[in-house]
Amino acid sequence: MAQVFDRSSNALARASLVLTGLIVIALGVGLDQLQRSPWVTRQGQRPDQPVPFSHKHHVEGLGLQCQYCHTSVEKSSYAGIPPTKTCINCHAQIWTNAELLKPVRESWATGASINWIKVHDLPDYVYFNHEIHVNKGIGCASCHGRVDQMPLMYQENTLQMEWCLNCHRNPAVNLRPTSEIYNMAWSGPSSDKPVWCSDTAKTAGANTYGPNGERTPTAQAVSCVTKDPSGEGPKLAMLQTEGAIKPGESKTSSDVPAMGMTLPVSYQKFTSQVDLGKYLTDKYHIRTANELSSCEVCHR
Numbered sequence: 001m002a003q004v005f006d007r008s009s010n011a012l013a014r015a016s017l018v019l020t021g022l023i024v025i026a027l028g029v030g031l032d033q034l035q036r037s038p039w040v041t042r043q044g045q046r047p048d049q050p051v052p053f054s055h056k057h058h059v060e061g062l063g064l065q066c067q068y069c070h071t072s073v074e075k076s077s078y079a080g081i082p083p084t085k086t087c088i089n090c091h092a093q094i095w096t097n098a099e100l101l102k103p104v105r106e107s108w109a110t111g112a113s114i115n116w117i118k119v120h121d122l123p124d125y126v127y128f129n130h131e132i133h134v135n136k137g138i139g140c141a142s143c144h145g146r147v148d149q150m151p152l153m154y155q156e157n158t159l160q161m162e163w164c165l166n167c168h169r170n171p172a173v174n175l176r177p178t179s180e181i182y183n184m185a186w187s188g189p190s191s192d193k194p195v196w197c198s199d200t201a202k203t204a205g206a207n208t209y210g211p212n213g214e215r216t217p218t219a220q221a222v223s224c225v226t227k228d229p230s231g232e233g234p235k236l237a238m239l240q241t242e243g244a245i246k247p248g249e250s251k252t253s254s255d256v257p258a259m260g261m262t263l264p265v266s267y268q269k270f271t272s273q274v275d276l277g278k279y280l281t282d283k284y285h286i287r288t289a290n291e292l293s294s295c296e297v298c299h300r
C-alpha cells in the first residue's frame with residue numbers, strides 16, 4: 001500500500017508544530033513586554049501641556065524649592081499642582097507679553113484653572129500617599145528622578161507594582177535624612193562626604209512620634225547635618241551667641257536641663273549608606289519588608 005504521506009511531509013508537519021509553538025511563545029513574550037513597555041507605563045513621555053513649563057528653569061535656574069509650588073506634599077497624600085496665582089506672583093512682572101504665557105494670563109483673567117495634563121497617574125485601586133514617604137526619608141528624586149534637570153516633565157520610573165515593591169522590600173538603601181528630601185543631587189554618605197545624625201527626640205525626652213501621637217514621625221525627630229558638628233554644634237553655637245551658655249562650657253545635654261528645648265549634642269558619624277540606612281530604619285520606625293509588601297498596604 002502506498003504511503004499517503006511521505007517522509008518529507010512528516011518532517012514538514014513537525015516543523016510547523018514547532019513553528020506554531022514558537023509563535024505562541026513569541027506572542028506571550030510580546031504581550032508581557034507590551035505590558036511593561038513605555039507605551040503602556042507612559043514612562044519617559046512628555047505630554048503636550050497648555051504651557052511648556054520648565055522645571056529646569058524654575059528649579060535649577062531660579063532656585064525655587066519644590067514646596068513653593070507643591071505646597072501639600074509633606075502634609076497630604078497629594079503633592080498638588082500650583083494654582084495660576086503662584087505663576088502670576090512672578091509673571092505679572094516677568095515675561096508679561098510672552099505668547100508662551102498666554103494661557104496663564106487667560107486663566108488669571110477668567111478664573112478658569114489651567115488644564116495641566118497628568119504625567120503620573122496610578123490606577124484608582126492603588127493607594128498612594130506622599131506624606132508618609134516624604135516624612136520617612138524618601139526623597140522626591142528617588143521616585144521622580146532629577147526633576148531639576150527636566151525642561152519638560154516626564155515620568156522617570158514605571159510606577160508598576162514591581163517598582164513599588166522593589167523599594168518596599170528593602171527601603172534602607174533609599175532612606176535619607178528628612179532634611180535632604182528636596183535635595184535633587186543627594187547621593188548618600190561616603191568616606192569623603194560623611195553625614196552626622198543625632199536623635200533629638202531622645203535628647204528632649206520625648207518619643208519619636210508626632211506631638212499628637214501620630215504614626216508619622218516629624219522631620220525634627222532626628223537631625224542630620226553634612227558639615228562636621230564636632231566642637232560647637234549649630235544649635236549650640238546659636239545658644240552661645242544668644243548668651244545662654246558660654247563657649248567652653250560643658251556641652252552635654254544633661255548640663256543644660258533647664259533649657260527645656262531640644263539640643264542635639266551627641267552626633268553619630270556615617271560614611272556609608274548601609275549604616276545610615278540601618279540607623280534611619282530604626283529611628284523612623286520603618287516596618288519590616290514583609291509588612292510593607294502585604295497587599296493591604298497598597299490595595300485597601
Ligand code: HEC
Nearest residue numbers: 053058059064065066069116117118119120140144147153
Ligand atoms: C514654579 C512652580 C514649580 C516648582 C518650583 C516645582 N514645580 Fe513641579 N510642577 C509645576 C507645574 C506647573 C506642574 C504641572 C506641569 C508639568 O507637569 O510640567 C508640575 C508638575 C510636577 C510633577 C508631575 C505632576 C504630574 O502631572 O504627574 C512632578 C513629579 C513635579 N512637578 C515635581 C517637582 C519637584 C520634585 C520639584 C522640586 C525639585 C518641583 N516639582 C518644583 C510647578 C512647579
Ligand code: HEC
Nearest residue numbers: 051052053054057061082086087089090094095100101104
Ligand atoms: C519666582 C518667580 C517665578 C514663578 C513663581 C514662576 N515663574 Fe515662570 N519664569 C520666571 C522667570 C524669571 C523666567 C525667565 C527664565 C529665563 O529666561 O531663564 C520664567 C520663564 C517662564 C516661561 C518661559 C519659558 C522658560 O521656561 O524659560 C514659562 C512658560 C513660565 N515661566 C511659566 C511659568 C508657570 C506656568 C508658572 C506657574 C506654575 C511660573 N512660570 C512660575 C519666574 C517665575
Ligand code: HEC
Nearest residue numbers: 066070073078079080120121122128133134138139140143
Ligand atoms: C515613593 C515615591 C514618591 C516620592 C518619594 C515622591 N513622589 Fe510624587 N508621585 C509619586 C507617585 C506614584 C505619583 C502619582 C500619584 C497618583 O497618580 O495618584 C506622584 C505624583 C506627584 C505629583 C502630581 C500631583 C499629585 O499629587 O498626584 C507631584 C506634583 C509630585 N508627585 C511631586 C513630588 C514632590 C515635590 C516630591 C518630593 C517632596 C515627591 N513627589 C515625592 C511618587 C512619589
Ligand code: HEC
Nearest residue numbers: 127128132136138142159164167171174285286287297298
Ligand atoms: C524608594 C522607596 C519607595 C518606593 C519607590 C515606594 N515606596 Fe511606599 N513606602 C516607602 C517607605 C520607606 C514607606 C514607609 C514605611 C513605614 O512607615 O514603615 C512607604 C509606605 C507606603 C505606604 C504606607 C502608607 C501608610 O499610611 O501606611 C503606602 C500605601 C505606599 N508606601 C505605597 C507605595 C506605592 C503604591 C508605591 C509605588 C507607586 C510606593 N509606595 C513606592 C518607600 C517606597
Ligand code: HEC
Nearest residue numbers: 122123126159160161164165168292293294295297298299
Ligand atoms: C507597594 C505597593 C503595592 C503592594 C504592597 C501590592 N501592590 Fe498590587 N499593585 C500596585 C501598583 C502600583 C499597581 C498598578 C500597576 C500598574 O499600573 O501597572 C498594582 C496592581 C495590581 C494588580 C493589577 C494587575 C497588575 O499586575 O497590573 C493586581 C491583581 C495586584 N496589584 C495584586 C496585588 C497583590 C495580590 C498583592 C499582595 C501580594 C499586591 N498587589 C501588593 C502596588 C502594590
